[in-house]
Amino acid sequence: DAGITQSPRYKITETGRQVTLMCHQTWSHSYMFWYRQDLGHGLRLIYYSAAADITDKGEVPDGYVVSRSKTENFPLTLESATRSQTSVYFCASRRGLAQYEQYFGPGTRLTVT
């Protein structure tokens, strides 16, 4: 029972490069989310998806792109990485409506040099 996985777990990239963070869940949950966690800011929502091919912006979407062609996958792409995008990124999924809890992946620590 893999649950929700993220890859890579650690990534170092250079400013201006494109990088994609992968998220995969095995529960067939409808909703998926991307958060970033930074000291002093807690967890902030980047994008979320209610179902395949349905995505919407969260609190801090600038500089990020998402897609969801399959229910189980929700990749997050930084089109041109900046140092301010150095962070820990968490993917989460939820089986249904707002009353259900979200389950989080292990996180990806991204460093942009």
Added chain:
Amino acid sequence: AQKVTQAQTEISVVEKEDVTLDCVYETRDTTYYLFWYKQPPSGELVFLIRRNSFDEQNEISGRYSWNFQKSTSSFNFTITASQVVDSAVYFCALSEGFTGANSKLTFGKGITLSVRP
């Protein structure tokens, strides 16, 4: 707009002490959901509890208990007889409504709990 405030940023206690982590929320919805998550030093986020706005019963799970009071918009978390393994960052979170834009989870900034042996 929904908001979660965790006014305590860091708490340090000695093992076996009781500790309460405060959470105050703001929402205009009458239907909402409150959550607590634990983030141990290893970094993962672990779901602890969910509470519906229409259920004000307190909950106890082992050494953990939660006090939900709508009158003060608070959802506090108490750890009884704390242990070193309780050392973690604890997040309170709020979700409004059922679908669409209102189904997002808003987190507080977290409380870092250190339990010393």
